[in-house]
Amino acid sequence: MAFVRYRALPRGELTVEEFRAWLAQFDADRDGRISREELQHALQSLNVWFAWWKARGGVRAADANRDGGVAGEEEVARLFAFAQRNLHAKLTQLGYY
Numbered sequence: 001m002a003f004v005r006y007r008a009l010p011r012g013e014l015t016v017e018e019f020r021a022w023l024a025q026f027d028a029d030r031d032g033r034i035s036r037e038e039l040q041h042a043l044q045s046l047n048v049w050f051a052w053w054k055a056r057g058g059v060r061a062a063d064a065n066r067d068g069g070v071a072g073e074e075e076v077a078r079l080f081a082f083a084q085r086n087l088h089a090k091l092t093q094l095g096y097y
């Protein structure tokens with residue numbers, strides 16, 4: 001896992017579609033849902049501090065049907081809103097290399 005090179009977030013203003021496409025690569029078990037562990041890997045790829053803790057908060061904020069993961073347009077949109085509130089500097093400055 002540590003040696004996988006993930007696609008970075010696109011440069012500039014991020015749309016929810018770009019966010020969804022970026023997030024999909026972290027769906028390691030391909031079940032169409034981003035679990036807390038998968039979201040943690042996504043955050044770690046951005047060098048986000050406290051990735052475990054923020055991943056837990058992100059899933060809590062986005063998981064509308066309480067199935068333990070982020071799936072579907074509505075939940076991805078909720079996670080995008082959470083990321084914009086909590087990780088805005090990362091999304092706009094450090095999401096790419």
Ligand SMILES: [Ca+2]
Nearest residue numbers: 027031033034
């Ligand atoms: Ca998954």
